[in-house]
Amino acid sequence: xxxxxxxxxxxxxxxxxxxxxxxxxxxxxxxxxxxPKGAGTRPVLLxxxxxxxxxxxxxxxxxxxxxxxxxxxxxxxxAALPSIQRLLAVAREQRVPVVHLTGLESVLRDDAGPPAxxxxxxxxxxxxxxxxxxxxxxxxxxxxxxxVVLRKTAPSAFFSTPLVSILQHFRADTVIxxxxxxxxxxRATVADARSYxxxxxxxxxxxxxxxxSAHAINLFDMDRKYADVIALEEVLxxxxxxxxxx
Amino acid sequence: xxxxxxxxxxxxxxxxxxxxxxxxxxxxxxxxxxxPKGAGTRPVLLxxxxxxxxxxxxxxxxxxxxxxxxxxxxxxxxAALPSIQRLLAVAREQRVPVVHLTGLESVLRDDAGPPAxxxxxxxxxxxxxxxxxxxxxxxxxxxxxxxVVLRKTAPSAFFSTPLVSILQHFRADTVIxxxxxxxxxxRATVADARSYxxxxxxxxxxxxxxxxSAHAINLFDMDRKYADVIALEEVLxxxxxxxxxx
Amino acid sequence: xxxxxxxxxxxxxxxxxxxxxxxxxxxxxxxxxxxPKGAGTRPVLLxxxxxxxxxxxxxxxxxxxxxxxxxxxxxxxxAALPSIQRLLAVAREQRVPVVHLTGLESVLRDDAGPPAxxxxxxxxxxxxxxxxxxxxxxxxxxxxxxxVVLRKTAPSAFFSTPLVSILQHFRADTVIxxxxxxxxxxRATVADARSYxxxxxxxxxxxxxxxxSAHAINLFDMDRKYADVIALEEVLxxxxxxxxxx
Amino acid sequence: xxxxxxxxxxxxxxxxxxxxxxxxxxxxxxxxxxxPKGAGTRPVLLxxxxxxxxxxxxxxxxxxxxxxxxxxxxxxxxAALPSIQRLLAVAREQRVPVVHLTGLESVLRDDAGPPAxxxxxxxxxxxxxxxxxxxxxxxxxxxxxxxVVLRKTAPSAFFSTPLVSILQHFRADTVIxxxxxxxxxxRATVADARSYxxxxxxxxxxxxxxxxSAHAINLFDMDRKYADVIALEEVLxxxxxxxxxx
Numbered sequence: 001x002x003x004x005x006x007x008x009x010x011x012x013x014x015x016x017x018x019x020x021x022x023x024x025x026x027x028x029x030x031x032x033x034x035x036p037k038g039a040g041t042r043p044v045l046l047x048x049x050x051x052x053x054x055x056x057x058x059x060x061x062x063x064x065x066x067x068x069x070x071x072x073x074x075x076x077x078x079a080a081l082p083s084i085q086r087l088l089a090v091a092r093e094q095r096v097p098v099v100h101l102t103g104l105e106s107v108l109r110d111d112a113g114p115p116a117x118x119x120x121x122x123x124x125x126x127x128x129x130x131x132x133x134x135x136x137x138x139x140x141x142x143x144x145x146x147x148v149v150l151r152k153t154a155p156s157a158f159f160s161t162p163l164v165s166i167l168q169h170f171r172a173d174t175v176i177x178x179x180x181x182x183x184x185x186x187r188a189t190v191a192d193a194r195s196y197x198x199x200x201x202x203x204x205x206x207x208x209x210x211x212x213s214a215h216a217i218n219l220f221d222m223d224r225k226y227a228d229v230i231a232l233e234e235v236l237x238x239x240x241x242x243x244x245x246x
Numbered sequence: 247x248x249x250x251x252x253x254x255x256x257x258x259x260x261x262x263x264x265x266x267x268x269x270x271x272x273x274x275x276x277x278x279x280x281x282p283k284g285a286g287t288r289p290v291l292l293x294x295x296x297x298x299x300x301x302x303x304x305x306x307x308x309x310x311x312x313x314x315x316x317x318x319x320x321x322x323x324x325a326a327l328p329s330i331q332r333l334l335a336v337a338r339e340q341r342v343p344v345v346h347l348t349g350l351e352s353v354l355r356d357d358a359g360p361p362a363x364x365x366x367x368x369x370x371x372x373x374x375x376x377x378x379x380x381x382x383x384x385x386x387x388x389x390x391x392x393x394v395v396l397r398k399t400a401p402s403a404f405f406s407t408p409l410v411s412i413l414q415h416f417r418a419d420t421v422i423x424x425x426x427x428x429x430x431x432x433r434a435t436v437a438d439a440r441s442y443x444x445x446x447x448x449x450x451x452x453x454x455x456x457x458x459s460a461h462a463i464n465l466f467d468m469d470r471k472y473a474d475v476i477a478l479e480e481v482l483x484x485x486x487x488x489x490x491x492x
Numbered sequence: 493x494x495x496x497x498x499x500x501x502x503x504x505x506x507x508x509x510x511x512x513x514x515x516x517x518x519x520x521x522x523x524x525x526x527x528p529k530g531a532g533t534r535p536v537l538l539x540x541x542x543x544x545x546x547x548x549x550x551x552x553x554x555x556x557x558x559x560x561x562x563x564x565x566x567x568x569x570x571a572a573l574p575s576i577q578r579l580l581a582v583a584r585e586q587r588v589p590v591v592h593l594t595g596l597e598s599v600l601r602d603d604a605g606p607p608a609x610x611x612x613x614x615x616x617x618x619x620x621x622x623x624x625x626x627x628x629x630x631x632x633x634x635x636x637x638x639x640v641v642l643r644k645t646a647p648s649a650f651f652s653t654p655l656v657s658i659l660q661h662f663r664a665d666t667v668i669x670x671x672x673x674x675x676x677x678x679r680a681t682v683a684d685a686r687s688y689x690x691x692x693x694x695x696x697x698x699x700x701x702x703x704x705s706a707h708a709i710n711l712f713d714m715d716r717k718y719a720d721v722i723a724l725e726e727v728l729x730x731x732x733x734x735x736x737x738x
Numbered sequence: 739x740x741x742x743x744x745x746x747x748x749x750x751x752x753x754x755x756x757x758x759x760x761x762x763x764x765x766x767x768x769x770x771x772x773x774p775k776g777a778g779t780r781p782v783l784l785x786x787x788x789x790x791x792x793x794x795x796x797x798x799x800x801x802x803x804x805x806x807x808x809x810x811x812x813x814x815x816x817a818a819l820p821s822i823q824r825l826l827a828v829a830r831e832q833r834v835p836v837v838h839l840t841g842l843e844s845v846l847r848d849d850a851g852p853p854a855x856x857x858x859x860x861x862x863x864x865x866x867x868x869x870x871x872x873x874x875x876x877x878x879x880x881x882x883x884x885x886v887v888l889r890k891t892a893p894s895a896f897f898s899t900p901l902v903s904i905l906q907h908f909r910a911d912t913v914i915x916x917x918x919x920x921x922x923x924x925r926a927t928v929a930d931a932r933s934y935x936x937x938x939x940x941x942x943x944x945x946x947x948x949x950x951s952a953h954a955i956n957l958f959d960m961d962r963k964y965a966d967v968i969a970l971e972e973v974l975x976x977x978x979x980x981x982x983x984x
């Protein structure tokens with residue numbers, strides 16, 4: 001298999017996580033530099049949890065947004081959206097399979113953490129109306145005919161979904177992960193993709209989080225352990241080179 | 247089920263992750279305080295990857311240790327070991343089932359990241375001898391008769407192991423996770439435990455990492471999303487109260 | 493845990509699979525009689541694939557039915573339906589959790605065997621209209637509010653669904669499996685339930701198949717290896733005794 | 739992908755399962771003939787549970803063998819062994835990856851059915867000595883360097899093992915399943931392989947069972963639903979054509 005030439009990548013001089021590292025962490029990195037992991041030739045694009053609950057209806061600062069949308073990531077999601085749209089457009093042009101993930105309403109959500117807790121604290125009619133739309137994928141990146149939509153009950157896109165069967169159906173060897181949150185569902189999806197032995201690319205501009213520090217450090221973790229966290233531009237060049245696979 | 251009274255827990259005034267958070271992260275936390283998740287009545291103790299590769303043969307500062315043991319966590323592991331021993335001793339006294347995780351040598355390790363990379367860079371006879379011992383669980387917490395030992399090929403203790411069957415065998419509802427690394431196998435195990443709908447406790451003194459920032463922020467993530475990250479003392483009191491289950 | 497007293501069960505003098513066994517098979521059984529496996533105290537009822545595709549719109553002999561409904565099980569499904577309704581009614585009375593399984597439309601169905609093949613052979617408008625209703629659960633056993641409905645892409649109800657998380661959510665130790673086909677999705681679900689270490693009961697009158705021999709021998713296999721295949725009456729008595737769990 | 743030309747296969751005039759089918763089953767088959775499923779270009783060979791427990795130390799009739807080896811398949815295993823050896827030899831020549839499955843000793847075996855029950859009934863020193871060897875793969879098909887050995891706790895080779903990661907590591911699209919028992923671990927492995935969307939070939943002479951009827955009907959089920967059950971000769975020709983993949 002002709003692999004992506006990982007070592008030709010542009011390595012940025014500084015990374016978003018640098019300010020969060022301690023002096024010893026930086027010294028360790030210098031002695032144990034990461035190895036780019038590379039990509040294969042048959043990518044699939046995963047769009048993780050780009051639903052209303054994470055955006056709200058319009059851009060607002062995080063601390064304002066959570067008054068009506070407790071699961072909001074504030075402006076971070078809206079800032080990432082044009083990059084995600086660009087990624088999605090190129091994937092579609094190149095006929096790369098696209099899989100959208102969103103939540104599954106089920107008895108399990110009752111004990112599934114923040115969203116349910118937040119809902120419980122705001123049981124008014126408007127909140128209920130917002131809640132009813134929470135798993136709707138936002139219009140800007142809505143699925144089109146022929147794309148796969150999977151509903152999940154856990155952070156990872158692989159957990160309790162047919163995603164691994166779908167990747168095998170497409171004979172994929174590489175997954176590109178975009179969406180939210182960097183420290184939650186994106187992170188869990190990336191770790192599982194690597195556990196299943198797919199190559200993983202994370203276009204940095206296309207993932208977002210409500211926490212600045214968790215966003216940065218989870219990018220660091222993923223780049224170090226499981227994936228290549230690279231610029232969107234590099235991912236687009238890769239897609240244009242390999243397309244939907246041989 | 248008589249649940250652990252989560253709200254009686256002592257909440258520490260400050261947490262290890264506080265210095266790593268941005269001002270906005272702290273403001274967000276104040277408005278969306280976490281809810282303790284509680285524990286059930288049938289715990290199982292998971293000891294994750296307490297093998298030679300993470301310790302080396304004797305305590306050394308991280309930057310020294312990695313010259314001979316590239317996968318070392320430096321002094322962090324040795325500092326955590328007495329706490330883990332104490333946790334293990336109480337679990338054994340209380341007849342709580344114990345499951346030890348270590349690595350499985352397989353064709354898969356060839357592309358599994360840092361350890362293999364590190365080995366490739368040090369192909370001398372001494373390094374080979376160290377490598378041959380890499381998955382040996384260290385003596386201080388070695389399994390005894392009747393305890394389960396599972397070998398894994400991915401970060402999560404659940405991935406490609408019979409752990410979920412074993413938890414059902416024990417009718418467990420709660421897992422206590424100790425070991426390393428906080429940002430790797432502990433984190434992945436905790437996320438999966440929650441995905442399978444177990445309650446999760448992480449005794450803070452009993453997990454460790456080679457990165458200070460990743461250690462802190464992954465504790466933050468786990469405490470926020472999937473688990474109660476609490477003091478060892480609280481976990482011991484819990485174990486003494488519930489024992490090995492009804 | 494107070495277990496179901498498996499050895500008090502009425503063992504029928506003859507079983508549906510007896511005529512299909514060879515003389516040597518019978519001699520082997522006499523020397524290695526099966527051991528009843530028993531049940532726990534917290535059951536969940538699984539209703540597998542009771543959708544239109546397996547029934548058609550009205551009772552017809554198998555060889556007639558497949559002209560319009562190629563996935564039909566003929567009269568076998570209609571004959572089982574009153575038994576399944578009775579089982580479901582008792583489960584609801586006893587507040588036993590009910591999980592319904594049906595198919596997930598996806599790119600995967602394209603290579604998923606008989607239904608798609610059959611559809612391809614009958615691409616007329618009426619066939620398309622039938623196909624559009626194929627995964628609708630039939631009215632007689634339709635889900636009601638509070639019951640779980642899961643969609644799957646493979647024979648087993650556990651494969652690529654959150655079923656194991658849901659069983660843990662309910663703290664289940666036992667699954668009761670009804671539906672179709674005995675030799676396909678029921679069999680795969682029963683094997684997985686046992687692999688996850690649940691106790692499994694199969695009420696014989698409540699499962700069905702389009703093949704008489706496969707129905708009989710798969711009941712034999714399940715009873716021998718994974719489950720107790722018993723009379724509906726016994727399952728109802730069990731449900732009335734244990735209810736929805738302690 | 740250049741697929742195996744499934745429709746060129748020699749279809750035997752009669753199949754081992756024919757005598758076990760009812761008249762109606764045969765009529766149904768005539769109206770709904772099966773479609774060959776074909777194979778891909780990157781096979782992996784799975785050898786399932788070819789351990790001492792299924793063979794005993796020497797060929798004996800089933801009803802004699804079970805007096806000392808309660809898990810024996812009698813002469814069926816010994817009869818299949820030369821065919822399995824031939825299959826393994828060709829796979830090795832063609833550099834097709836080979837994965838051996840055997841059992842994992844664990845707390846779970848205590849409730850895992852026949853073997854444990856049988857052991858419990860024969861707690862003498864000789865039986866204990868035999869039991870200690872039960873999961874040893876027999877010499878005739880023992881793993882060689884570079885082959886993968888996985889230990890499992892459930893019928894399917896995929897359940898709680900890294901098999902699916904290993905298949906992705908090899909970029910496999912096809913699995914060839916040999917071993918025992920047809921109605922147990924082979925069947926469960928084949929169903930899961932199909933669920934994960936691999937193509938599956940079962941060389942008929944290379945699988946065996948202690949039950950004649952279950953052997954025949956499970957071959958029927960697998961051929962109908964999940965796999966192509968074909969002659970060893972055809973599988974060997976296929977392997978010689980595709981080798982270990984592009």
